[in-house]
Amino acid sequence: MAISIPKTMRSLCIRRFGTPSKWEIADLPTPKITRGDEVLVKVHAAAINPTDIGAARGKYWPAFNVPLPYKIGYDLAGTVVERGSEVTKFNVGDEVFCCLPFKDRGKYGTGAVSEYALLAETLVVSKPRNLNFMEAASIPMxxxxxxxxxxxxxxxxxxxxxxxxxxxxxxxxxxxxxxxxxxxxxxxxxxxxxxxxxxxxxxxxxxxxxxxxxxxxxxxxxxxxxxxxxxxxxxxxxxxxxxxxxxxxxxxxxxxxxxxxxxxxxxxxxxxxxxxxxxxxxxxxxxxxxxxxxxxxxxxVLMKSNGTELERIKTWVEEGKLRPVVGKVLKFADLEGIKEECGRIMKGRGGVGKVVIDIIAD
CATH class of the missing domain: 3.40.50.720 (NAD(P)-binding Rossmann-like Domain)
Incomplete structure (x- = not known):
């Protein structure tokens, strides 16, 4: 049975480069599959990294032509809701996790803290069977x-x-x-x-x-x-x-x-x-x-998203060699809480592990 995908989605973004205090949750177009090897993922959980905050502040603007509004986030875990005609690894409903690329074949891949995310099949990996969505989202980057x-x-x-x-x-x-x-x-x-x-x-x-x-x-x-x-x-x-x-x-x-x-x-x-x-x-x-x-x-090292390497990481997680360290979980609707916590990260005030955002409300 086909899954109905809305034309717009909620996304954590910034319309002009700035600190987390300027972030907003906006209705933006839901990404569409345009290539046979792409998958569309409904995001259950996403994580925040210092890199996300730096990018939203315009840290990389001199080196990259970063489009605005800039969608925030790289790490996510969720379920596949649509796949391209050439995708063979995944079916609709499969649980996955991944790290979005900064840029992939002309498309800007950021935007994990959104209701949907689009990326190439090669970057997507089945979620470790011993982790929930919150834990899985904390790992990739x-x-x-x-x-x-x-x-x-x-x-x-x-x-x-x-x-x-x-x-x-x-x-x-x-x-x-x-x-x-x-x-x-x-x-x-x-x-x-x-x-x-x-x-x-x-x-x-x-x-x-x-x-x-x-x-x-x-x-x-x-x-x-x-x-x-x-x-x-x-x-x-x-x-x-x-x-x-x-x-x-x-x-x-x-x-x-x-x-x-x-x-x-x-x-x-x-x-x-x-x-x-x-x-x-x-x-x-x-x-x-x-x-x-x-x-x-x-x-x-500048981290580059890589599905083959993420498969290695998944194996270590399932073998118990690598545990996720989740520090704080925030609801997607709690924009003020997200701003406050990301402000703490920006100032380097030491939390523990990763900040994870629960996209799908219970």
């Missing part, structure tokens, strides 16, 4: 970012000591679990605030983190011996303050702080102007040179 960072390490992290600051943040909580449970790190060190230390084992299972440092009481750089870390996974911009901790030949992979290369940005979208690409490559080259003075290798 942070887990894909962590995976792509860990995959950057030559020879991997198996048997190594890995430092991952902010272990109960979005990317941090995924990275510490994956480093130990999926990639075989020997020792995982992280930082958290005082109140979060007792939460670590409960949220991520005992033994995932080997050493927790309360950064509110002591400087992690004073607690960790110099030349003792093999790999640092940096999602908070702590690269320059941590260089002395790395062994000679060690590796830092960052998704925050020092700018990514123009090449990485072009991997997300070919819209990047040539001049901006070259400026970013130049700045990134200076950072690599500076870090290299400490006999440390350095690389950056």
């Amino acid at each position: 942070v887990a894909l970012t962590a995976l792509q960072m860990l995959d950057k390490v030559p020879g991997g992290v198996q048997g190594k000591t890995v430092f991952i600051p902010a272990g109960l943040s979005g990317v941090g909580s995924a990275a510490v679990q994956m480093a130990k449970n999926s990639y075989g790190a020997e020792k995982v060190i992280t930082t958290v605030s005082t109140r979060k230390i007792p939460m670590i084992d409960g949220l991520m299972s005992k033994g995932v983190v080997d050493e927790s440092i309360d950064y509110t009481k002591v400087n992690p750089a004073k607690m960790i011996p110099d030349n003792s870390i093999d790999v640092m996974i940096d999602s908070i911009g702590a690269t320059f303050s941590s260089l002395a901790l790395l062994k000679n030949g060690g590796m830092i992979v960052a998704c925050a702080g020092p700018p990514s290369s123009g090449r990485n940005l072009r991997n997300i979208s070919t819209d990047v102007p040539f001049l901006i690409e070259k400026i970013l490559d130049f700045v990134n080259g200076i950072v690599r040179w500076w870090v290299g003075r400490y006999q440390v290798k350095f690389d950056t």
